[in-house]
Each structure stands twice: as C-alpha cells, then as structure tokens.
Amino acid sequence: MTARPANAHQARLLRLLRDGGPNSRAQLGDEIDLSRSKLAVEIDRLLETGLVVADGLAASRGGRRSHNIRLAPGLRLLGVDIGATSVDVAVTNAELEILGHLNQPMDVREGPVAVFEQVLDMAAKLRASGVAEGFDGAGIGVPGPVRFPEGVPVAPPIMPGWDGFPVREALSQELGCPVMVDNDVNLMAMGEQHAGVARSVKDFLCVKIGTGIGCGIVVGGEVYRGTTGSAGDIGHIQAEPDGRPCACGNHGCLEAYFGGAALARDAEDAARDGRSAELAARLEEVGSLAATDVAAAASAGDATALDLIREGGTRTGQVIAGLVSFFNPGLVVIGGGVTGLGHTLLAAIRTQVYRQSLPLATGNLPIVLGELGPAAGVTGAARLISDHLFSPA
Numbered sequence: 131m132t133a134r135p136a137n138a139h140q141a142r143l144l145r146l147l148r149d150g151g152p153n154s155r156a157q158l159g160d161e162i163d164l165s166r167s168k169l170a171v172e173i174d175r176l177l178e179t180g181l182v183v184a185d186g187l188a189a190s191r192g193g194r195r196s197h198n199i200r201l202a203p204g205l206r207l208l209g210v211d212i213g214a215t216s217v218d219v220a221v222t223n224a225e226l227e228i229l230g231h232l233n234q235p236m237d238v239r240e241g242p243v244a245v246f247e248q249v250l251d252m253a254a255k256l257r258a259s260g261v262a263e264g265f266d267g268a269g270i271g272v273p274g275p276v277r278f279p280e281g282v283p284v285a286p287p288i289m290p291g292w293d294g295f296p297v298r299e300a301l302s303q304e305l306g307c308p309v310m311v312d313n314d315v316n317l318m319a320m321g322e323q324h325a326g327v328a329r330s331v332k333d334f335l336c337v338k339i340g341t342g343i344g345c346g347i348v349v350g351g352e353v354y355r356g357t358t359g360s361a362g363d364i365g366h367i368q369a370e371p372d373g374r375p376c377a378c379g380n381h382g383c384l385e386a387y388f389g390g391a392a393l394a395r396d397a398e399d400a401a402r403d404g405r406s407a408e409l410a411a412r413l414e415e416v417g418s419l420a421a422t423d424v425a426a427a428a429s430a431g432d433a434t435a436l437d438l439i440r441e442g443g444t445r446t447g448q449v450i451a452g453l454v455s456f457f458n459p460g461l462v463v464i465g466g467g468v469t470g471l472g473h474t475l476l477a478a479i480r481t482q483v484y485r486q487s488l489p490l491a492t493g494n495l496p497i498v499l500g501e502l503g504p505a506a507g508v509t510g511a512a513r514l515i516s517d518h519l520f521s522p523a
Contacts, residue, residue: 134523152200211507214341269511281311317510319346388442443478465500
C-alpha cells in the first residue's frame, strides 16, 4: 500500500468504510458534510488510488441506483499483541476482520530480539497459510509504557532489555511496511471499541488484568495517552501504604498485590502454608502455580482460592472507584488473562466500585467483562495502524 488519503474528507470516508463496511455513495453522503458533487469527486479520487473499489449495486433510494463502495479487499494488516507470557499475531483485512490468528507462549523477559524473531516467524506462517502475500501495515502492542510518537518502550517494569528499543523502526525494516506501536491495554480498548462490548460508547475505561494491570482511557471515541504516553498505568497506583515491594521499585502498588504474577505467588504461599489442599495438590503436581490454577481451584469450591480472587478484586475495585469518581465513564470493561477468574472477580470489583464511588457516577455504570478475549488486542493493533494509514499523508 503506497497511497494515502489526500485530505481529511478522504480519511473520513475510509474510516467510515472500515467501521461500517461497504456502503453506497448516498449513505456515505448522509454521514459526511459534503455536497453531492464534492463527495463524488473525493470518492472518484479514492477509486483512482485503489484504496476503495466499486462493490455491486446499492439498494435503490429512488432514481438511478449507484454502486456500493468498499475498501480494497486485497489490503492486509498485521496485528501483534505481545503480553508478558504469550504473543498473539493476526492478519486482518482493511475492515479489521480477522483472517488468520496464531497464539504462542513467550516470555517477554527474553528481550526484544528473541521476541521479534518469534513474531516474524508467526507472521511468516500466516503468510504461508495463504491469508496474505504481504502486509500493508502492522500494529504492535507491548506490555509497558510507550513513547507513542517514536514507538519506543520507556523503562517498562516487566520488560528488561526493552527500554529505548526502536520497535517501530526495527519491525518496519523487517516487515517492509509502516508500523505503529502502543501499550497493549490501549489496543485492547480499541479492539473492544471496534468490535466488542464498547461499540456504542464514547467515554470508557478498559482495565486489563494480566501479569500486570493497566487501563486504556477512551475519551470522545479516542484513546487518551497523556503527554508522554504513560496515561493509564494504574498498576502502579499505591494500594497499600508502605506495602509490598513492586517490580517498578516502589512499595504498595496494586500490581504487587494483584495480577497474574502476584496471584500466582500468593497461591503458592497458601499451598505451602497448608491453607489450601487443592492448591497444594496442584503445586505438587506441576511445581508452580498460575492464575489458571487459582481459577480451577475456585471452581472446585476451594475457599482459599475464592478469598484470593475476592481480595484481589476488592483492591482493584478500590483503584477503579477512584478512576470512576474522577473520570465519570459510561462503561468499565475488564479484560486480560486473569479474567478467567470470571464472575467472582467481577462481583468483587463491582461491589467495591458501587460502594465507594458517588451514586451520580455509578447509577447507570455497567462494569462488564470484555467480549473479544485475545482477539481484542490484535483487532486494536490492526485498528491502530489503519488509523495511521487512513490519515492524510
């Protein structure tokens, strides 16, 4: 893909077609503030670039029927969602429909070179499967703060060796296409906004509880990243004064008490202390525990596992309650790997938020689990790069 929209009107048309699918000229005219003649000129120019194509006759609205317009069906975007312990790679079309999706375990602590070798290998497998000959752009999510304009991670607490690594530049050279990089929770928010539970909401919070905890902030339909790109780093809000040491170097952070890593540590302590026969049996069988083991023990009725989930949900809810009182969102979405803990976790979070935040902020506030699961991050990554490609050059 070499063409880009020439102006804001063309960019708006491309995004309408991305988000709404094929549409007629008349229907597009209903969505955009242009005269019929000006709209025709802009659509014809987009047809000339090859970014859009005619797609059959539109339904009649009286008079001569026009053709539907759609984004070029051959455009291919690569979405990459790097987590702390796994990576998802997907190929989408320009309308962000997932055509192929791979997931593999991966340790982000191995460093950027090893991780991106795996990402490139997964992208090559997707190409070989026939879903894409090449990529017109790629979006990348990483589990740490990102200086967004440069696409560079900055001092990420759980990503040793990544500080200052030129992710965007390095992958752009390897893939031969434009690349955009963002924090993984921002991409989860964009994915849920495009195709998930937040489709009709303009102002919402998307809290990702994985190995760590972060929050995507969407204001007026746009991700808010803050001055330097670090907005939403709620895992390092203090939950307990002078509390446990955190990977970031401070004490008492929420992440030190909850999230996949903290939950696994507390579960192993409970197993060794004899507080849970269920967790002890699992620990003896596999040698270590993860959040999935806590979820399984809770499903089996283990009281200690249920207490660990409720306690973590309560602490997380305390932090979210402060955010709700400050931001007054229309929706709170809970996502990430730890959401496998299910409704026990969600109930604890809801209880704390509804109890602690003002009634005016919570009276009509849904707090829900995300709909898309692992697809949220890769969909958001594809949307990130399409936002770039569908902006005036």
